[in-house]
Amino acid sequence: MKKHFLFVAAENDGIANCKAGGMADVVRDVPRQIAEFGDRVTVITPSYGRLHHRAKFIEKIKFSYRGQEDEAELYEVTGKKPHERIRHFVWHHREFRPGDIAHIYFNDPDKPFYTDTLTFSRFGAIVAEAIYKGVFDKVDIVHLHDWHASFLLLLREYHERYHALKKIRMVYSIHNLAIQGIRPLENDYGSLQAFFPDLNADHERIKDPRYLDCFNLMAIGIRFSDAVHTVSPSYMIDIQQPSNPPGFIGGEGLEEDLKNAAEEGRLFGILNGCNYKGYHQPELGKFFLTALKTTLRWLQMADKKYKAHFLAHTGEKIAALLEAPPTMVCGSVARLTEQKFFFFKEDPSLLATMLDDLEAKGGVYVLVGTGAPEYERLFRAMSRRHKSLIFINGQSEEVIDGLYAESDLYIMPSLFEPCGISQMLAMRNGQPCLVHHTGGLKDTVRHMETGFAFDGDTFAEKKTDFIKVFEAALEVFFNDKEKWQKIREKAAAERFTWKRSVKAYYKELYQIKVPEKAVGN
Known part of the structure; x- marks a missing residue:
């Protein structure tokens, strides 16, 4: 029955x-x-x-x-x-x-x-x-x-x-x-x-x-x-x-x-x-163009006026990347909350070190999201200090889909994570993830096999390991293409089906x- x-x-x-x-x-x-x-x-x-x-x-x-x-x-x-x-x-x-x-x-x-x-x-x-x-x-x-x-x-x-x-x-x-x-x-x-x-x-x-x-x-x-x-x-x-x-x-x-x-x-x-069929696959190679168009469109909206200067600043950064594409794109899509980005809020030097490492290699970190005012202020300030941070302070399905499809490494430093869907969406597109070894992230990302995971017995150890693991990921991406490709293929082969x-x-x-x-x- x-x-x-x-x-x-x-x-x-x-x-x-x-x-x-x-x-x-x-x-x-x-x-x-x-x-x-x-x-x-x-x-x-x-x-x-x-x-x-x-x-x-x-x-x-x-x-x-x-x-x-x-x-x-x-x-x-x-x-x-x-x-x-x-x-x-x-x-x-x-x-x-x-x-x-x-x-x-x-x-x-x-x-x-x-x-x-x-x-x-x-x-x-x-x-x-x-x-x-x-x-x-x-x-x-x-x-x-x-x-x-x-x-x-x-x-x-x-x-x-x-x-x-x-x-x-x-x-x-x-x-x-x-x-x-x-x-x-x-x-x-x-x-x-x-x-x-x-x-x-x-x-x-x-x-x-x-x-x-x-x-x-x-x-x-x-x-x-x-x-x-x-x-x-x-x-x-x-x-x-x-x-x-x-x-x-x-x-x-x-x-x-x-x-x-x-x-x-x-x-x-x-x-x-996670869904593995019937989802929209954006046209590859169009991410930065889509992001620029969306940012310019937001500048015309009345409810975005309070952040118009920052949107213009973001647009300038994105336009420059259309002329000189980055060597590597790291990405994050999330609500800007304590759960998702406490590591960066508690110790901004973690984010600064990551951005400096990326800048030295010609890479960028693209962060898309809105949320708690103190987190928005943090990322706006860091974006002005670091040319390798592209902070898209808004929500756009087109931009989000494009980032999941075109990033090279997805960053997910959640303080805790009941399950997480972002890592599944990134992996579905063959994108390795760098995650905190907690909650559902433990069950979906295997370190140095389908992605990268940082951990530690104390908060200080976790912060130290985050930089260590991030730099290890950069080393594989830039200097061991064969290993990176294997990690990508294993990530794409995972099936967390409903x-x-x-x-x-x-x-x-x-x-x-x-x-x-x-x-x-």
Whole structure:
């Protein structure tokens, strides 16, 4: 009998304009593979006050929130790649608004998670009621993604109306353990008591292990789901150990919860996959021309005026490279955050040394991304000091695709990495990667075989090893072309397929049989 899966998430790149990070890729790709196995998938997110535009209205639903009856609207959205066994929906409510991060999340530095929990607590109440009323027909498996979806587990556990949902298997994927969704238990408009005043929750079971007057939605996902999933095997091991920053980022206060889940047989580490067919391959040899055109186009945009001088500076650098191409291109594509570039922020001399080594050999480092203001300032300043740094402070799919296709070495010095997709995309194009030997990067890059990895017992040792490994990579690239080619070929031959990953989902997370006539990548 065919199964029906319900995916509940904050992001879904299966539809347009609903992506902020890697979670959206997973929520896009896993349903496609499930559909290839012959089963049905329904994917739901909030509307953020915009995704319901030009979508098909389905129905209204009444639900309880803040002790009062409320109402929301369900819309069906056309997927980027329509499939007869996949349906995409958004719930719209007048209070759902676009955030300042990818028009999804809000940045509340003074009250972390405040605005986002206003959205996702209401979203959880809507989803619980919709499942209870059978809005999506019979659901066999509910797959929840990160803390934003944990309100559903909270209601299933403690709301009398939704105890019946315990008959449905609910699994929980951790995409980034460091972002946990922590809010007060009471005495705040953005507290659990305010969201659900009639919820008789056991505070001891839901509280944060460090902030005892708060509840922790990541912890709730781990404690109350039927299975807990990390997006790589090595990250699953890492997060069962306490963090010791900056040298090691582990369980971030939830390591005991994760060890308990492992002892109960509920914790599984399954590597994310990557698409190996049907992806756009840009025209080779056009990267710098595309980057220049994009930069010049940004200069005309009103929202780029505050960085116009820097864009002009970047454009000048790129134009010069069209006249005199570099001998080597190193690249990075990432959100500019502590997770991705803490090594460079904590010690800018690491980046300076790397750039000096490249400049001496006629190479460049191209970094594409936006993010935290302090990281943007760092890279803008370094770009002005070093002609070998091309900092493209924006987001362009054309530029990103071109960089993945045409770089010689991909740089990924993540402080921690639950899985990582960038290294897979680079390797897919035969591009070796230089990575920190942590989390999912351990599971995908083999040192001196498919790429290069730096490590160390202390943070200081890691920094020293980063320069050592980078210089070793330069030595191979410039002086041992045969070895470099072998590394490239081995990187390109790796296959981290979604078919393999989702088969493991069926067996371990969903605990159902994989359809015998499975097809897919």
